[in-house]
Amino acid sequence: MGICASSMEGEKTNNDINLSIEKERKKKHNEVKLLLLGAGESGKSTISKQMKIIHQSGYSNEERKEFKPIITRNILDNMRVLLDGMGRLGMTIDPSNSDAAVMIKELTSLQASIVTDCWGELNEDQGKKIKALWTDPGVKQAMRRANEFSTLPDSAPYFFDSIDRMTSPVYIPTDQDILHTRVMTRGVHETNFEIGKIKFRLVDVGGQRSERKKWLSCFDDVTAVVFCVALSEYDLLLYEDNSTNRMLESLRVFSDVCNSWFVNTPIILFLNKSDLFREKIKHVDLSETFPEYKGGRDYERASNYIKERFWQINKTEQKAIYSHITCATDTNNIRVVFEAVKDIIFTQCVMKAGLYS
DSSP states (O other): HHHHHHHHHHHEEEEEHHHHHHHHHHHHHHHEEEEESTTSSSSSSHHHHHHHHHHHHHOOOOHHTTTHHHHHHHHHHHHHHHHHHHHHHHHOOOOHHHHHHHHHHHHHHHHHHHHHHHHHOOOOHHHHHHHHHOOOHHHHHHHHTGGGGGOOOOOHHHHHHHHHTTTTTTTOOOOHHOOOOOOOSEEEEEEEEEEEEEEEEEEEESSSSSGGGGGGOOOOOOOEEEEEEGGGGGTTTTTTTSSSSHHHHHHHHHHIIHHHHTTOOOEEEEOOOOHHHHHHTTSOOOTOOOOTTSSSSSSHHHHHHHHHHHHHTOOTOOOOOOEEEEOTOOOHEEEHHHHHHHHHHHHHHHHHHHOOO
């Protein structure tokens, strides 16, 4: 009797295990894992924020308020970079703005950084001083020459142009404000959402060199890779070594992703920051980075050339590289692009299941 009971208990345990395995298999079958990769400053985190806006409930008022200290730090740090750059270039500000420059240097000191992160706001008087600096001819000239002395975030003009609104006592960050914030991604961040009955896990990993060793921990069960490239940064150097061209670094990393780590995984290429690229190509020829490029300062020719450079890296003939021109801060653009991404992924899933030929 005891043996029979023990046998039945063992059978029940096996059944429970099998049911658990089957449940987990079905769960994974209905789950899509997108790995968001790319070099630093390529706009990956902005894509993650867009998924929260488009496919989740967006940002609550409380969540928006949490971005205030980040916006404050972005404004102060960016102006400090410009002021320091002016010093390196031998440029000066208008004497009437000297007090404002001193204020920026004081607020970006270590002690003030701690205080500012806690309070999270700039007052209207400070906003007026920052606005005066932003309209200073020397600061404007430094902004135009920023690539000569620093890797200034491309969102800097957005925040300076919005300084009146952002220093109002009733200021609440908007979606656009949040999308333009810059915080270096460290570690692994997931954004989970659903489209129909399919659950998506968008995994964002830091793009700086020091963060890439963490990529390997995210490689299991990847449905597709979304690789971000900043089109507009073809003339800029890496934040971390200030000697390597960002576009060339992206090409090198893409080669590893495409031909080594994810040979059999669909890759979706986001050629991002198209709005900034459209303006920059009018003034900075792509041939400065790619001497063999002969298309002049034409947006279509230049963007197609960059796309072709990435396509040519793929050494697996049967694998297609799906590419999209994107502007990560444009919610409508990302909504449309992600619909196309969804269709690509669904088709790949059907093919993998052997239901499509």
